[in-house]
Amino acid sequence: MTSRLLRGVGALATQALRVCSMASGGSVPTDDDQATGLEREVVMAARKGLDPYNVLAPKAAAGTKEDPNxxxxxxxxxxxxxxCEEDDSTVIWFWLHKGETQGRPSCGTHYKPVPHQLAPVALTY
Incomplete structure (x- = not known):
């Protein structure tokens, strides 16, 4: 009795897998296939090398006064x-103000704010 029940469950599981693989084209969907809305906008822009919503890591600079981050x-x-230190466990927070290049006295790294315009949101559903 148990073996007949397990055989029946196995047959149902096999049939369910066959239906799922036929529905998805037989492959695992990629991030591009699954992304919708704002996430899709970001993925498509990143593919073109753009970062309209400032979500990617910034490009590294020397961090000097002449070449600030x-x-x-x-x-x-x-x-x-x-x-400031690689093995440090604390983050030192500070404000940057428009037009000023500011350096951290403890590590000597310099930062400069630059204007950034957000892209218009074009959500599609």
Missing amino acids: LVPSTTNKRMVGCI
Whole structure:
């Protein structure tokens, strides 16, 4: 009796897998296939090398006074966190103000805010 029941469950599971694989084209969907709305906009822009919503990691700079790390900001000021030592477990937070290049005295890294315009939101459902 138990073996007949297990055989029946196995047959149902096999049939369900066959239906699922036929529905999805027989492959695992990619992130591009599954992304919708704002996430899809970000994925498509990233494929073109753009970052309209400022979600990707910023490009690294030398961090010197002559070549500071550029921090995109949509307002006149932005809060930035700096981990001065590699093995440090605390983040030192400070404000950057428009037009100023500011350096951290403990590590010597410099930051400069730059204007950033958000892309218009074009959600499709």
